[in-house]
Amino acid sequence: MNDELSILEKTVLSEYKYGFVSDLEADEAPKGLNEDIVRFISAKKNEPQWMLDWRLKAFSQWLKMKEPTWANIKYPAIDYQDIIYYSAPKQKINPKSLDEIDPELRRTFEKLGISLDEQKRLSGVAVDAVIDSVSIGTSFKEQLGELGIIFCSMSDAIQNHPDLIKKYLSSVVPITDNYFSALNAAVFSDGSFCYIPKGVRCPMELSTYFRINAENTGQFERTLIVAEEGSYVSYLEGCTAPMRDENQLHAAVVELIAMENAEIKYSTVQNWYPGDKEGNGGIYNFVTKRGICKGDNSKISWTQVETGSAITWKYPSVILKGDNSTGEFYSIAVTNNHQQADTGTKMQHLGKNTKSRIVSKGISAGFSNNSYRGLVHVGKGAINARNFSQCDSLLLGDKCGAHTFPYIEVKNKSSVVEHEATTSKIGEDQIFYCNQRGIDTETAVALIVNGFAKEVMNQLPMEFAVEAQKLLAISLEGSVG
Amino acid sequence: MDTNNFFTEHFNKLQSQVGNGNLQELRQKAFHSFNEKGIPLGRNEEWKYTRISNLFNKQYTFPLQLTSISEQDLKELRLPGHEAANELVFVNGLFSEVLSNIRSASLQVQPLEVAARGEFSNIVSEHLGHxxxxxxxxxxxxxxxxVHGGVFIYLGKGKTLEHPIYLYNITDARTGNIFSQPRSLVYLAGNANAQIVETFNTIGTGESFTNGVMEIVVEQDAMLEHYKIQxxxxxxxxxxxxxxxxxxxxxVHTVTISLNGGIVRxxxxxxxxAEHCETHLYxxxxxxxxxxxxxxxxxxxVTPHSFSNEFYKGIIDDNAxxxxxxxxxxxxxxxxxxxxQSNKNILLxxxxxxxxxxxxxIFADDVKCSHGCxxxxLDEEGMFYLRSRGIREEKARALLVHAFAMDVLEHIKPAAIRxxxxxxxSERLES
Known part of the structure; x- marks a missing residue:
């Protein structure tokens, strides 16, 4: 028991390793939010009138909305006027190759272990790197272009593919969906757009690295992925942010659209600055992620490893509209120190024979609180719908909390819904068993936590699994090997 | 109905009717709290799926004085085994001493107002309203x-009730819609042992809204069984x-059976x-x-080393x-x-x-908690098994539903009630 405690202490003491500030000249908007700021952002990005109108509409809606309070999280009130809503790294000309990118910026990526050329050369991953809201480099674009795949920043997409944007933007997450999505719609600075044409199987994992950089900068990303009939895409999103004392707000929106027989796999590794041991600072992460299985036999799968952020408020959801469509949600949420996570999913079964599966693993340590909040809704028309949910919580230490709030609503008699949840700590008998076989306590804890998280880890694409394991290890350093 | 006016009027009437009783302060405070919070709406997370505000749009009579029903009326509502049981009767939310029968000498039953100023005043002031x-x-x-017209039920140290307490909540809605609020406080002293069975019945065709509260306190080594049949x-x-x-x-062992009603919450x-408590909820x-x-x-x-097990089953038919x-x-x-905790449902x-x-x-780490739902x-294989043995479909379905319900029914310990x-x-399944 003492050993275990000291390990937990070490865990609590482990510092955020990716905290550093890179010195980039930022092109910033003044602090605060009003209609002029929205116009400023839109003008800065050279947006057409329809886009500005869309933003202004969202802004006027946002003014009428109230910040939600139902989540099981506590934080000081956010002063929305004390945030800089736009900051872009200054660049003279658009780089044609990676060599033209600001060397300071490239060093940042190298510190994170994701140097662009390395990635490009070795792993075959196309990286659309986002630093502080503006896309600064896109690789493999030509290769993807040959297949007709569009993978570019949102700003480029607005300029070059206005028809697609007009058609799909905010079609899954309406601008009035919730407080944070409305805010995002009004001020979003950039993001990624991905379009996979009919029948194309995207040959590589698409990925974006988000990184919050300049001080006092809220980051408002917007991602839109459209998979046309019979196509397939796997998209990776990973985040690390430098250490900060002041809280930073992040309100992203991700929309996925899967047409008939299409499949989208969306994986996230989130490791933003969680605040220090006393709970000062850290990122506020209020994200709206939603996908729609629009066509029959389509599939959307969310996988997330959430280790960072002071506050996580995130519910990747799937609307199962097409018949025989499938939704999946795999999640590991790790909270330590004073972190708070309220995360889960929503599965809306509308079509016939729709299936969904939810596997959520929460690990709480220190003084943190980790909540699973999920909804499984089976509508009247969702004949033969099937859902299985499992949410397990592991408590490390006696000052943390684990909570589950599953909502299950079933409105027809032919569907089968199952939910199960457990909460426990690592058993003394389990540790004893390992010790007895010559495995020290630290390794034993690592072994057990790894086993606990395995089901979700297995869902991550190869390229990400290694990094995710690294993050899990850092977040619970001392208990994981 | 204007709820505010309606209740304020009745509240003032009650306060003047009962005078400066010792529960006056409690009532006053609660009424203030009611005015502040009002009737819960769907926005309230705890009331998300149950909307009761519409029920307050109707006109009700809210009796503040005891009315009686005839022996004959009561006869039809009695539970089997009533000959030996201790029977407590509420009519329109008010305790009727006349209709009640206390058969066990060890059981003390008093109107709440009396208990609040007698030897039990400490207990009442500590636990009423918890x-x-x-x-x-x-x-x-x-x-x-x-709080008025309620009852205080006390079972002393080491006393065991041979026969259960039957508590009938009767609404007499023959003359119109009735709003009623029965209230009781039950106290089981150390090592006491009691079974309580509650039922709810409405006579007449008027609509009724019953808002009942029963508070039960269980001391060291006591055993409580509580059954609610709706x-x-x-x-x-x-x-x-x-x-x-x-x-x-x-x-503590409780079983809640809900078979019919309008909106039932x-x-x-x-x-x-306390440590080492054991609780079963069915x-x-x-x-x-x-x-x-x-x-x-x-x-x-609240404290370490306790065990609780919860098991609820639902069978839902028609538009329920x-x-x-x-x-x-x-x-x-x-x-x-x-x-x-486990919850299993069948939609028919x-x-x-x-x-x-x-x-x-959960805020403690060394715990074992699980829930499932x-x-x-109905099990198709079970259905096939029965059908292949020549059992009609309706009969087979009834058998399976009955078996599903049995898991809960077997936890009703008094044989007569079970x-x-x-x-x-069975009657429901046959019809």
Whole structure:
């Protein structure tokens, strides 16, 4: 028991390793939010009138909305006027190759272990790197272009593919969906757009690295992925942010659209600055992620490893509209120190024979609180719908909390819904068993936590699994090997 | 109906009628709290699936003085085994001493007002109204605001009741719509042992709204069995709260059976305030028509080493709605808690729906807690097995439904009550 405690202490003491500030000249908007700021952002990005109108509409809606309070999280009130809503790294000309990118910026990526050329050369991953809201480099674009795949920043997409944007933007997450999505719609600075044409199987994992950089900068990303009939895409999103004392707000929106027989796999590794041991600072992460299985036999799968952020408020959801469509949600949420996570999913079964599966693993340590909040809704028309949910919580230490709030609503008699949840700590008998076989306590804890998280880890694409394991290890350093 | 005016008028009437009684302060405070909070709306997370505000749009008579019903009326509502049982009768929310029969010498039953100023005054002042710490909505405050005509039930140290206590909540709605609020406080002293059976009945065709609260305190080594049987008319709506405090190492066993009614909301709270408590909660809702049953349970583990097990089953037919909201709280100090929860539902028709929300809130690490819930249909293989042996489809279905319900029924310990409920279910299945 003492050993275990000291390990937990070490865990609590482990510092955020990716905290550093890179010195980039930022092109910033003044602090605060009003209609002029929205116009400023839109003008800065050279947006057409329809886009500005869309933003202004969202802004006027946002003014009428109230910040939600139902989540099981506590934080000081956010002063929305004390945030800089736009900051872009200054660049003279658009780089044609990676060599033209600001060397300071490239060093940042190298510190994170994701140097662009390395990635490009070795792993075959196309990286659309986002630093502080503006896309600064896109690789493999030509290769993807040959297949007709569009993978570019949102700003480029607005300029070059206005028809697609007009058609799909905010079609899954309406601008009035919730407080944070409305805010995002009004001020979003950039993001990624991905379009996979009919029948194309995207040959590589698409990925974006988000990184919050300049001080006092809220980051408002917007991602839109459209998979046309019979196509397939796997998209990776990973985040690390430098250490900060002041809280930073992040309100992203991700929309996925899967047409008939299409499949989208969306994986996230989130490791933003969680605040220090006393709970000062850290990122506020209020994200709206939603996908729609629009066509029959389509599939959307969310996988997330959430280790960072002071506050996580995130519910990747799937609307199962097409018949025989499938939704999946795999999640590991790790909270330590004073972190708070309220995360889960929503599965809306509308079509016939729709299936969904939810596997959520929460690990709480220190003084943190980790909540699973999920909804499984089976509508009247969702004949033969099937859902299985499992949410397990592991408590490390006696000052943390684990909570589950599953909502299950079933409105027809032919569907089968199952939910199960457990909460426990690592058993003394389990540790004893390992010790007895010559495995020290630290390794034993690592072994057990790894086993606990395995089901979700297995869902991550190869390229990400290694990094995710690294993050899990850092977040619970001392208990994981 | 203008709820504010209606209740203010009645409140003033009650306060002047009963004079400066010792419960006056409690009522005053609760009424203030009710005015502040009002009737819970759907926006309130605890009332998300059950809308009761519409029920307040009707005109009700809210009796503040005891009216009686005839022996004949009562006769039809009596439970089997009543000859030996202790029978307590509430009419329109007010305790009727005349109709009640206390047969066990060890059982002390007094009007709440009397108990509040007699030898039990300490107990009453300590425990009456404790439920408001947990139910922070206006509907609980409303009952407390009108605490009057309630009953105090006391079982002394080491006393065991040979026969159960039958508590009849009768609404006489023959002359119109009735609003009533029965209230009781039960105290089991150390090593006492009692069984309580509650039923709800409406006479006449008027609509009724019953907002009842029963608070039960269980001392060291005491054993409580509590059974609630709801098979009221379809125009009878109710919010029924049972709030149990286990203040010593004790054993509590509850079974809630809901078979019929209009909108039925059951709040069942068990607070485990002492170490080594054991608690079992069982429930069955077998409903059809437009019945809406909402079972809201809370098990609050405050201290270490306790065990609780919760098992609710639902069978939902026609256009009925079943709701289960089970919450297990494990406080920081409640290490070594074992808490289990399970909710299983069967939907029998396309109009039926179920909303279930099993909830865990855990702040201690050395615990074993789990919950599970399922929604599905009758087992197809079971059906096939029976059909292949020449059993008609309806009969086979009835057998399987009955078997599904049996898991809960077998936890009703008094044999007379068990067979009574079993009979009600068989009747339902045959019709």
């Amino acid at each position: 439920s408001s710490d947990y139910l922070k909505d206006g509907i609980n405050a409303l009952n407390t605001a009108f 098979n009221d008319a379809s125009h009878a709506n109710q919010v029924s709260t049972t709030h149990i405090r286990q203040i010593g190492k004790s054993y 059951n709040n069942l709270n068990v607070v485990l305030e 429930g069955l809702y077998f409903i059809g028509g437009d019945t809406h049953v909402d079972n809201h349970t809370l098990v609050d583990n 709605t079943g709701i289960f909201n089970g919450k297990i709280m494990v406080q920081r100090l409640a290490q070594k808690t074992n808490a289990y 028709s396309d109009g039926a729906s179920v909303n279930t929300k099993p909830q865990l809130e 399922t929604v599905g249909q 067979s009574y409920v079993d009979h009600l279910i």
